[in-house]
Amino acid sequence: xxxxxxxxxxxxxxxxxxxIDENSNNLKLATFWKEGPALILFIRHFGCFGCTTQMQAxxxxxxxxxxxxxRIYLVGNGNPNFIxxxxxxxxxxxxxxxxYTDPSxxxxxxxxxxxxxxxxxxxxxxxxxxxxxxxxxxxxxxxxNGQMGGSLLVDQEGTIKYYYKNKTVANHSDPNTVVExxxxxxxxxxxxxx
Amino acid sequence: xxxxxFIHIANLLFLSSYLVKDIFLLRILTLIAGFSLLPYYFxxxxxxxxxxxxxxxxFSSVNLYQLYQLxxxxxxxxxxxxxxxxxxxxxxxxxxxxxSKLWQIGAINTxxxxxxxxxxxxxxxxxxxxxxxxxxxxxQAFCTGNLIGAxxxxxxxxxxxxxxxxxxxxxxxxxxKDLDMLFKKDKGLYSSWQSMLSNALAKQLAS
Numbered sequence: 001x002x003x004x005x006x007x008x009x010x011x012x013x014x015x016x017x018x019x020i021d022e023n024s025n026n027l028k029l030a031t032f033w034k035e036g037p038a039l040i041l042f043i044r045h046f047g048c049f050g051c052t053t054q055m056q057a058x059x060x061x062x063x064x065x066x067x068x069x070x071r072i073y074l075v076g077n078g079n080p081n082f083i084x085x086x087x088x089x090x091x092x093x094x095x096x097x098x099x100y101t102d103p104s105x106x107x108x109x110x111x112x113x114x115x116x117x118x119x120x121x122x123x124x125x126x127x128x129x130x131x132x133x134x135x136x137x138x139x140x141x142x143x144x145n146g147q148m149g150g151s152l153l154v155d156q157e158g159t160i161k162y163y164y165k166n167k168t169v170a171n172h173s174d175p176n177t178v179v180e181x182x183x184x185x186x187x188x189x190x191x192x193x194x
Numbered sequence: 195x196x197x198x199x200f201i202h203i204a205n206l207l208f209l210s211s212y213l214v215k216d217i218f219l220l221r222i223l224t225l226i227a228g229f230s231l232l233p234y235y236f237x238x239x240x241x242x243x244x245x246x247x248x249x250x251x252x253f254s255s256v257n258l259y260q261l262y263q264l265x266x267x268x269x270x271x272x273x274x275x276x277x278x279x280x281x282x283x284x285x286x287x288x289x290x291x292x293x294s295k296l297w298q299i300g301a302i303n304t305x306x307x308x309x310x311x312x313x314x315x316x317x318x319x320x321x322x323x324x325x326x327x328x329x330x331x332x333x334q335a336f337c338t339g340n341l342i343g344a345x346x347x348x349x350x351x352x353x354x355x356x357x358x359x360x361x362x363x364x365x366x367x368x369x370x371k372d373l374d375m376l377f378k379k380d381k382g383l384y385s386s387w388q389s390m391l392s393n394a395l396a397k398q399l400a401s
Contacts, residue, residue: 064389067396176381179388183348186395 003112004163010154014110019075019100022083027100029107033154037161037185038071039178040152042113045143046082046101049132050169054149055090061175066096068186070153074099075107078143105147113165114148120169128170153181161185200234203227218264225257267291276302280325280366283340287390292383299372305363311342312357318346319370327363341394348391 015030032038041058043051065072074097076086083099086092092099102108108115119125129139151173153162162181164173207227211220228250235243235250271290273281280302281293288296302325305311311322311329322342329342346353347370377384 061385061389064392068392069396069399174381176384176388179385179392180348183388183391183395186399187345187349190399 003165004152004160006160006162008160010158010160011110014107015158017102017107017110019102019107020080021098021100022080024080030158032071032073033156033158035156036069036071037153037155037189038073039065039182040073040075040154042108042111042149042151042166043074043076044147044149044169045078045141045145046076046086047078047138047140047142048145048169049129049137049139050149050166050172051076051086052137053128053132053170054166054172057172057175058178059090059095061179062095062097065179065182068182070182072097076101076143077103077105077108077147079103082142101143103143105144108147108150111150111152113150114167115144115146116148117146119148119167120146122168125169128168132170151178153178153185155185155189197234197237200230200232204230204234218261218268221257221261221264225254225261228254228257280323283323283325284390287386287393288383289386292380292386295376295380295383296368299376300366300368302364302366305359305365307359307361309359310356311359311363311365312353314354314356315352318343318350318353321347321368321370321373323366323368325364325366328360329363330358330360341391344391344394345398348395 010030010033015028017029018026019029020026029040032040041054043054045051062072076082076099078101080101083101087099105115132139148166148169149172150166151162151164152160155161161184162173162178164177166172204227207223207230211223211227214220214223231250232247235241235246271294273290273294277293277297280297281288281290284293284296305327308330321344324340324342342357342365343353373387377387
């Protein structure tokens with residue numbers, strides 16, 4: 001199976017896969033949605049222009065998403081020591097975002113995200129690179145270059161509410177679409193609780 | 195030098211356009227440069243060069259269109275007194291430009307007391323902002339902040355409850371089809387609209 005559908009349960013292998021924090025502590029992915037719904041944003045390695053593009057799109061919406069009781073997690077694939085610089089670059093210190101990494105790429109694989117050197121060095125990427133550089137985004141290799149990112153919205157029971165697989169280096173889920181799904185989900189939860 | 199002088203004038207203008215950073219000025223300079231080439235194309239030996247004139251016309255048309263767009267994006271927007279009053283309640287979500295776009299597709303109307311603003315069981319094809327007045331107490335529970343029909347608008351399900359006025363109310367109404375068209379063209383405006391809904395929804399979730 002190459003993708004997930006909305007309403008699917010997170011497979012056990014993905015739930016049990018580990019990510020590590022900046023102090024190299026291991027954490028099971030399932031802990032992300034244990035205490036409440038979670039939006040997991042898989043970025044690439046921490047220094048790439050694709051991550052910058054994705055962060056520029058989602059950063060203005062972080063507070064809004066948090067206010068709707070959705071926990072936000074970022075997962076990269078670089079070394080844990082790059083997390084600090086990433087936080088600094090995107091001024092995430094006081095933001096309700098937790099950052100982890102998975103240099104082994106196991107979580108990415110189990111989340112069925114694309115990995116392709118052909119895409120990473122293909123003509124689309126070169127075009128995206130020119131656009132990114134024109135905006136002043138830098139590109140430093142801090143992890144696996146062929147790994148693409150994605151987005152996953154999971155409720156507390158481990159049910160997938162939104163899933164997006166990034167198609168190219170700078171491609172990412174549209175924050176407007178993510179928030180649309182969060183609105184729908186928040187209203188479902190509200191009517192459940194009533 | 196003769197007709198060659200127009201080539202030099204045009205190229206000096208092109209050169210100047212490459213030296214400026216402002217896109218508006220750059221387009222004006224290239225437009226004038228393009229026009230400066232026309233006498234050369236007409237009067238050059240063996241002319242007129244119809245292919246070159248044709249392409250000059252295409253370039254100038256594109257440039258003129260983009261200049262028109264830029265002008266409209268940049269010109270300062272003056273809000274009327276009524277618009278300013280409405281904008282006060284929305285200024286934390288929308289820029290003046292975004293607000294003026296919403297204003298253009300919205301409709302202000304006044305509804306007398308004890309009248310239905312939203313019927314029960316109808317398809318949520320509109321979203322209403324309460325500007326003045328108040329709604330009946332039973333209706334208030336189905337409003338999200340000052341927004342009427344916001345939840346049905348998101349879920350796209352038939353309205354769960356009728357909404358009635360308690361006193362004369364001033365409302366601003368937007369039709370879904372108009373909003374959808376606007377949001378398709380302006381993603382930034384859609385983000386701001388979503389933020390407004392998120393804020394109202396977050397308050398309702400917290401209550």
